[in-house]
Amino acid sequence: MAEARDQLDTFRAEARAWLEQNFPKSLVGRAGEYMVVEGDVRIEGDALAWRQRLGEKGWGTPTWPREYGGGGLTQLEARVLQEEMAAVGAFNPIPMLAGMGVTMVGPTILEYGTEDQKQRHLPGIARGEVRWCLGYSEPNAGSDLASLATKAEDKGDYWEINGQKIWTSGADISDWCGALVRTDSKVAKRDGISFVMLTMHQPGVRTRPIKLISGASPFCETFFDNARAEKTDLLGKLNDGWTVGKRLLQHERASQTGGNPAGGGRAEPLQDMAKRYVGTDDEGRLADPDLRVRLANHLMSAKAHGLTLSRIAAEARGKQQVTAAASILKNSATSVAQTRSELTLEIMGHQGVGWDGDEFSGEEIQTVRTWLFGKAMSIYGGSYEVQNNIISKNILGLPETTQKG
Amino acid sequence: MAALTEEQTMLKDQAKAWVSEQAPVAAFRKVRDSGVAACFAAETWAGMVDLGWTGILVPEVYGGSGMGYLTMGILLEETGRHLTASPLVASALVGATALLQGGSDAQKSAWLPKVVDGSAILTLAVDEGPKHAPESVALRAERAGSGYRLTGTKTFVLEGGAATLLVVAARTAGKPGETAGITLFLVPADARGVTRTALRTSDCRGYANIAFDGVEVGADAVLGTVDGGWAVLEATLDRARAGIAAEMLGTAAEAFDMTLNYLKTRVQFGQVIGSFQALGHRAAELFTEMELARSCVEGALQSIDANAKDVAQMCSLAKCKAGAFLFNMSNQLIQIHGGIGMTDEYDAGFYLKRARAVEAIYGGQAYHRNRYAILHGF
Numbered sequence: 001m002a003e004a005r006d007q008l009d010t011f012r013a014e015a016r017a018w019l020e021q022n023f024p025k026s027l028v029g030r031a032g033e034y035m036v037v038e039g040d041v042r043i044e045g046d047a048l049a050w051r052q053r054l055g056e057k058g059w060g061t062p063t064w065p066r067e068y069g070g071g072g073l074t075q076l077e078a079r080v081l082q083e084e085m086a087a088v089g090a091f092n093p094i095p096m097l098a099g100m101g102v103t104m105v106g107p108t109i110l111e112y113g114t115e116d117q118k119q120r121h122l123p124g125i126a127r128g129e130v131r132w133c134l135g136y137s138e139p140n141a142g143s144d145l146a147s148l149a150t151k152a153e154d155k156g157d158y159w160e161i162n163g164q165k166i167w168t169s170g171a172d173i174s175d176w177c178g179a180l181v182r183t184d185s186k187v188a189k190r191d192g193i194s195f196v197m198l199t200m201h202q203p204g205v206r207t208r209p210i211k212l213i214s215g216a217s218p219f220c221e222t223f224f225d226n227a228r229a230e231k232t233d234l235l236g237k238l239n240d241g242w243t244v245g246k247r248l249l250q251h252e253r254a255s256q257t258g259g260n261p262a263g264g265g266r267a268e269p270l271q272d273m274a275k276r277y278v279g280t281d282d283e284g285r286l287a288d289p290d291l292r293v294r295l296a297n298h299l300m301s302a303k304a305h306g307l308t309l310s311r312i313a314a315e316a317r318g319k320q321q322v323t324a325a326a327s328i329l330k331n332s333a334t335s336v337a338q339t340r341s342e343l344t345l346e347i348m349g350h351q352g353v354g355w356d357g358d359e360f361s362g363e364e365i366q367t368v369r370t371w372l373f374g375k376a377m378s379i380y381g382g383s384y385e386v387q388n389n390i391i392s393k394n395i396l397g398l399p400e401t402t403q404k405g
Numbered sequence: 406m407a408a409l410t411e412e413q414t415m416l417k418d419q420a421k422a423w424v425s426e427q428a429p430v431a432a433f434r435k436v437r438d439s440g441v442a443a444c445f446a447a448e449t450w451a452g453m454v455d456l457g458w459t460g461i462l463v464p465e466v467y468g469g470s471g472m473g474y475l476t477m478g479i480l481l482e483e484t485g486r487h488l489t490a491s492p493l494v495a496s497a498l499v500g501a502t503a504l505l506q507g508g509s510d511a512q513k514s515a516w517l518p519k520v521v522d523g524s525a526i527l528t529l530a531v532d533e534g535p536k537h538a539p540e541s542v543a544l545r546a547e548r549a550g551s552g553y554r555l556t557g558t559k560t561f562v563l564e565g566g567a568a569t570l571l572v573v574a575a576r577t578a579g580k581p582g583e584t585a586g587i588t589l590f591l592v593p594a595d596a597r598g599v600t601r602t603a604l605r606t607s608d609c610r611g612y613a614n615i616a617f618d619g620v621e622v623g624a625d626a627v628l629g630t631v632d633g634g635w636a637v638l639e640a641t642l643d644r645a646r647a648g649i650a651a652e653m654l655g656t657a658a659e660a661f662d663m664t665l666n667y668l669k670t671r672v673q674f675g676q677v678i679g680s681f682q683a684l685g686h687r688a689a690e691l692f693t694e695m696e697l698a699r700s701c702v703e704g705a706l707q708s709i710d711a712n713a714k715d716v717a718q719m720c721s722l723a724k725c726k727a728g729a730f731l732f733n734m735s736n737q738l739i740q741i742h743g744g745i746g747m748t749d750e751y752d753a754g755f756y757l758k759r760a761r762a763v764e765a766i767y768g769g770q771a772y773h774r775n776r777y778a779i780l781h782g783f
Binding site: 269271272274275280284285286292293295296297299300301303304305307308310311314315325328331332385387388389391392393395396397398399400 | 407408665668669676677679680682685686688689690692693696697698699700701703704722725726771774775777778779781782783
């Protein structure tokens with residue numbers, strides 16, 4: 001134990017020294033500009049240099065193996081790195097720049113990919129140079145994903161892809177796509193699906209952003225019209241895409257469990273915002289007692305969620321595990337985040353329905369957009385109800401529900 | 406579960422086996438049917454003493470094992486599962502904690518070994534009305550010679566009938582509602598002027614109202630400092646809350662397991678009812694709530710063991726979340742079992758009755774939500 005702690009301390013000193021030398025001071029406090037969920041962020045100047053240094057060191061994907069561009073760190077070391085970065089105001093822009101690459105595609109390639117696929121695809125993700133999107137949902141295959149119809153036809157040395165995907169995050173700015181396609185239509189629907197990877201820079205791929213209720217367009221429709229996926233880019237076995245795809249979704253869920261659903265660490269505590277808008281009584285209590293109770297409840301739920309994240313991590317004893325527990329955490333993170341948005345809106349009153357204009361503060365407008373976009377949380381990545389199906393079947397061992405599929 | 410040490414794991418397994426063999430719900434039913442006023446079987450209590458459970462919080466120098474609150478919580482979760490009736494909470498958790506928090510060396514030497522060997526049963530007498538309101542203490546303690554004279558009434562004292570030594574919160578200054586001016590006293594339960602009235606509740610647990618009619622104690626009966634008892638009282642109550650929350654978690658977890666088992670075996674419309682999505686989702690939501698509550702309970706116990714700064718917040722969180730889950734789970738236990746759950750012959754009703762009784766102990770959800778808000782500055 002003591003030896004392990006010493007090693008960790010040594011690593012901490014190493015990380016601190018490296019950050020001191022390499023993280024440009026000009027970027028302190030500017031994480032927000034580079035950590036946005038959507039949009040094609042231009043990376044230049046110091047930010048570009050930082051991305052390159054981080055990528056070269058492998059610390060944008062700290063736990064990936066070194067031979068594929070990762071940092072080769074243990075989970076504990078990665079956590080130390082994160083702490084040290086936070087301490088100096090540094091941030092890791094690579095997961096955002098790689099789209100779905102770091103959080104989902106990469107871990108799945110590490111698990112199912114051939115040596116050749118790992119060599120070709122992982123380093124670009126690890127450097128934050130290649131952005132990935134995912135072709136999963138289709139207009140008629142949402143929660144019932146296994147009904148997907150996008151077809152891949154065997155053309156000898158490549159697959160020819162035809163069909164339409166929807167809700168492809170960042171498809172319009174992505175370089176590569178991991179897609180679930182039908183490679184056998186004569187078998188049960190889950191048994192004829194394969195996972196292929198294809199470049200988005202080809203004539204047979206077309207994307208169209210979808211404008212959401214929040215005003216943003218983080219998702220696209222993606223059309224495959226005789227698009228081409230190389231045979232060497234089949235991930236996992238032929239017709240085993242359901243297994244590979246489900247595994248990837250576990251990684252997705254794990255990334256949506258919300259390390260900090262109560263909002264960024266530096267954000268104003270919600271209770272302070274509430275006091276600012278609503279006022280307090282003589283004893284310093286929030287003047288609206290009904291809101292006060294619900295706010296206390298929310299803070300408790302947020303705390304319970306955070307404690308559960310730590311507990312599950314502690315039980316795994318440092319091993320990175322992606323388990324069915326992710327479904328619990330995803331639902332819990334979703335309800336905490338959505339409740340937080342609803343409470344924030346309520347706290348702001350009339351000011352909480354602004355769309356734009358000088359009469360509303362930036363924070364108020366952002367609250368509305370966050371609230372609206374937050375409704376997607378219980379839909380994407382397997383809806384709230386789908387997660388409950390997973391919990392009841394895979395954790396509790398209840399029989400398959402009587403619905404078909 | 407939290408990542409347990411080998412010792413804790415062994416203790417948990419031992420507790421699980423012992424409780425299900427020696428003190429299962431069937432034994433609880435027997436005690437209830439027998440009408441024993443204390444609401445627990447002497448041999449059950451003796452068994453716990455033999456296993457060393459009464460010494461879990463007590464340092465070795467006083468005859469205990471000093472294993473701490475998470476370990477105590479592990480045991481209480483198991484007794485909670487089977488509704489095992491005993492003074493474990495009142496004496497080995499709350500009484501021992503009060504002594505550890507506020508006792509002089511002499512008091513600790515005199516009483517802790519007796520807590521461990523079971524020859525003394527301690528309990529905390531704090532509330533005076535239908536609601537938990539520790540700062541509202543009105544029971545008066547006036548100077549009388551070199552000691553004090555206590556006058557007033559305590560309500561719903563846990564194991565108040567079986568207790569041999571009462572830790573009494575009394576007012577020596579100020580007025581009800583003020584935290585200053587409260588003093589804790591150690592009062593033998595058989596002291597002259599103490600009248601105990603056993604309470605018959607829907608749950609079977611040894612609650613009593615206790616009247617103090619000019620009860621005289623010496624100056625050495627003061628636990629902690631005169632007028633400054635609040636800090637000890639609050640620290641004791643917080644540890645009591647986390648411990649009772651662990652018991653509640655166990656009660657709710659067993660109710661969950663009973664329900665899950667029923668979902669897998671009860672057949673209607675030609676299939677087990679757990680195959681209906683409405684019930685599968687309800688089970689999934691209850692399970693999620695249970696996992697979240699568990700994190701809060703274990704987090705609070707760990708926070709106490711680590712002597713962390715956030716003990717008060719964590720204990721209110723634990724009591725509130727365990728309470729909310731047990732409330733919901735006890736209702737669903739009955740609902741999902743349907744008619745059979747309504748019968749006295751089936752155990753479900755015991756869990757429902759226990760759920761409401763423990764909710765009120767050491768502050769219910771509303772109390773702790775309010776406290777949590779205050780601790781967060783709003």
